[in-house]
Amino acid sequence: MNAVLLDGWRDEEKAGLLPSLLGALAQAGAQTEVFTLREIAIAPCLGCFGCWIKTPGECVIDDDARRVARAVAESDVLVLFTPVTFGGYSSLLKGALDRMIPNLSPFFQRYRGETHHARRYAHPPSLAGLGSLPRADREAERIFKTLVERNALNLQSPRVAATVVSCEGRGEVRAQVGALVEAVTR
Numbered sequence: 001m002n003a004v005l006l007d008g009w010r011d012e013e014k015a016g017l018l019p020s021l022l023g024a025l026a027q028a029g030a031q032t033e034v035f036t037l038r039e040i041a042i043a044p045c046l047g048c049f050g051c052w053i054k055t056p057g058e059c060v061i062d063d064d065a066r067r068v069a070r071a072v073a074e075s076d077v078l079v080l081f082t083p084v085t086f087g088g089y090s091s092l093l094k095g096a097l098d099r100m101i102p103n104l105s106p107f108f109q110r111y112r113g114e115t116h117h118a119r120r121y122a123h124p125p126s127l128a129g130l131g132s133l134p135r136a137d138r139e140a141e142r143i144f145k146t147l148v149e150r151n152a153l154n155l156q157s158p159r160v161a162a163t164v165v166s167c168e169g170r171g172e173v174r175a176q177v178g179a180l181v182e183a184v185t186r
Contacts, residue, residue, distance in 0.1 A: 001185060003030040004075040004125070006068070008037055008082035008093025014132070017165065020174050021081060021130060024181040032079075033071055037092040040064040044095055051102035057120060058102055065099035073103050075125045077184050078157075080148065084131040084164055087143025097151070104154070111156060119156050126184040127152040129162035130177065136166045159184045 003025050007018070025032045042065045050060035059065055072078055082093045089097065104117040129148035133140060141164040152160035161183035163176050 001030045001076045003032040003077040003079060004071045005032055005034045005079040005081055006037060006093055006096055007034060008090040010038055010092060017132060020177045024178045028181050028185040030077060035068050037096050042096050042099055045098040052106035059099055068096060069100050069102055072100060073121050078125040078127050080129045082131055084133050084140050084144050087140040088147055116154055124156045126159035127155060127157040128180050128184045130180055131164040133164055133166045
C-alpha cells in the first residue's frame, strides 16, 4: 500500500505527532512518501483551469505541486497532517490541496445524491486527516472533521477518517493516531 503524507506544518514542532503517524502507517504496511510542504515550492493556484483544458491532468504551473499531485493520484491513502486553524487546514496545506484540482475531471456527475466532479482516475485514495490544537476545542474539531469528510466526498475516497489531538491529551495521542490509520487502511 502506498501512502502520501502532506505535512502542512510551518515549523518542526509537531509535539511528537509525526513519528507516531509514520509508525502507525508503517505498522499498517504502508510505504509512505512525505511531502514537507514548507520545504518545497508550490505556487498558489491561478484558477485558470489550464489543468483541465490546456494540459489535462497536469497543472500549467511547473513546480513541485505537479510531483505531489502525481504521487497523490498513485496513492492508496492520502494523509493530511496539519495544525488546525479556525477549524481548517494550515495555509500551506490548503494551498497544496488547491493545486490537486488536476486530479479531478472537469466533468460533473451525481455522486451520493450531490453534484461533484467525476473521477479522473479509477482508484482514488482513502483520506485521513490528523489535526492538532494547542488545547481542546470541540467546535474547531467538528469543523475540521467535517472538512476532511467533505474533501473525501469530492475525491470519492473509499474510506475517510479524521481526528484532532491536543497538547492537553498527549497520553491519548498514540491510540488516536493508530485508530485513524486503521480506519483508512483496513
